[in-house]
Amino acid sequence: MVARRIVVVGGVAGGATCAARLRRLDEEAEIVVFERGPYVSFANCGLPYYVGNVITNEDKLLLASPALFRERFNIEVRTRTEVLAIDRALKTIAVMDLDAGEESTVAYDELVLSPGASPIRPPWAGIDLPGIFTLRSVPDSREIRGWIETRAPRKAVVVGGGFIGLEMAENLKHRGLDVTVVEMAKQVMPPLDSEIAEYAAQRLIAEGVTLVLGDGVTAFEQSSKGSLIVRTQNGLSIDGDIVMLAIGVRPETQLARAAGLELGERGGIRVDSQMRTSDANIWAVGDAVEVKNYVTGQWELVPLAGPANRQGRVAADAICGRDTKFRGVQGTSVCGFFGMTVALTGATEKSLRRAGVTDYKCVYLHPGHHVGYYPGAQTIHLKLIFRNSDGLVLGAQAAGEQGVERRIDVIAQAIQMKATVFDLEEAELCYAPQFGGAKDPINFAGMIASNVVRGDAELAPWSEIGSTIAMLLDVREPAEFSAGKIDGAINIPLGQLRQRIGELSADKEIWVNCGVGQRAYYACRILTQHGLKARNLSGGFSTYKVLYPGK
DSSP states (O other), X not given: OOOOEEEXXXXXXXXXXXXXXXXXXXXXXXXXXXXXXXXXXXXXXXXXXXXXXXSOOGGGGEEEOHHHHHHHHOOEEEESEEEEEEETTTTEEEXXXXXXXXXXXXXXXXXXXXXXXXXXXXXXXXXXXXXXXXXXXXXXXXXXXXXXXXXXXXXXXXXXOSHHHHHHHHHHHHTTOEEEXXXXXXXXXXXXXXXXXXXXXXXXXXXXXXXXXXXXXXXEEEOTTSOEEEXXXXXXXXXXXXXXEOSOEEEOOHHHHHTTOOBOTTSSXXXXXXXXXXXXXXXXXXXXXXXXXXXXXXXXXXXXXXXXXXXXXXXXXXXXXXXOOOOOBOOOEEEEETTEEEEEEEOOHHHHHHTTOOOOEEEEEOOBSSOTTSTTOOBEEEEEEEOTTTOBEEEEXXXXXXXXXXXXXXXXXXXXXXXXXXXXXXXXXXXXXXXOOSSOHHHHHHHHHHHHHHTSOOBOOGGGTTTOOSEEEEOSOHHHHHHOOOTTOEEOOGGGXXXXXXXXXXXXXXXXXXXXXXXXXXXXXXXXXXXXXXXXXXXXXXXXXXXXXXX
16 A cells, blocks of 8 residues: 655644654554755744844754654655645645745645734835844744944844734843833733733833833935834834834744635635645645634634644644644743733733623732742732623733742643633642742732632722722721822721711712732621622722833
């Protein structure tokens, strides 16, 4: 019998993982990988740190070579080879050897597309001027390093304040450049809800990064001195010796479109739960495909390495006849810059609103990443989103200096297991003074949310704080209240509340505030048991300061 030939178009996370998994499941198949670039598997998430000279050896970014694939897996890898077209009827692909300039035809029995995504380069005037870069490959990073080392730039402009943009801002600062970040949205890290993104903005500003938010680029010009001028919609002119474009990526779907494969509403290749395209013999994985959000059920483009790896594995299993399915994506992500860690998983309020979901609540908390009596405790600012009707965990976002990613990872797994806030309340997690607390931040989040679902605590809407007719009660100590307060609030410290409860009117709803929400909860329990209508402003004044940063 002639062994079947499985062709994989594209390497890196999705394609390389799929090829290696295929070999582990099928020793007889002929497996061929075509990669347009010079490297079949490299750490593209490490590229900003190579630019920043945190990673100094380029070889560290190269994860696997064609020789390794051949010797370890008996897989043929052809780099610098571009797939030009797919003939679905004949089950062949046309390929071009980019070094030799020779075109040939290769037959396949099964075809896996992992073409990835390309950086977005809008048709702005001057976008092709020297010194304007995108970062997607090892050669890109090499070119940027060369520009920095030969031109000694002093000023950098990063266009885009997403995850890659902020990593680039940190690494360019690490190279000694003054950095300005221009972001069209009114916040950095647009996937996050604005109040969590505010922690990132505060850290960037503290580290000397200039933020231009709510403003988009319109054009680039070259000054008489040879530097670049970035023009914005709001009329700003920003000088830079180097410009980094970090405004997102677009799925590479030219091959799929030309072959007549179905594309989705977001522009990616449409696949089923086994990563099969509209052609029964063609699969697709990675940044080029649309997948469903595990929480909202909405189709999304999620260019992340973790999902791409899982998709490659699922496709390989399906090709080999295994009953397997890709569950969907949660968008679990983490970004670190200037000592700050920001992470998220599952749904945000933004995504729930887009999906038309209204049955949800949010709680905020600001615990230490370990017990306060052990030296070095750092605050974690955590937002938990859950379904109000039954407590199902929908998503979480957090920012802080220590322990952030650990808590988001726990919640990510809770979402996978369809856990509720009651499960978080009962979660048994590692505890020692230097690692956490007997009640971990995860437990606290679960307890606070469980109180809401059970009806033991009612939340006041932060969005109405400027228009409410409710009485605003602050139960912090007078010194705390004097240092900063919500306009219109009165101060009765928690320790005096029982004695002064007669000062409060039973005719008005009372919205209670404190430092981080704990004392306000205690106060609400006192007030409600005395027959008053009280609601907690979740997360207290710490949350108010990021929800209303200009106040």
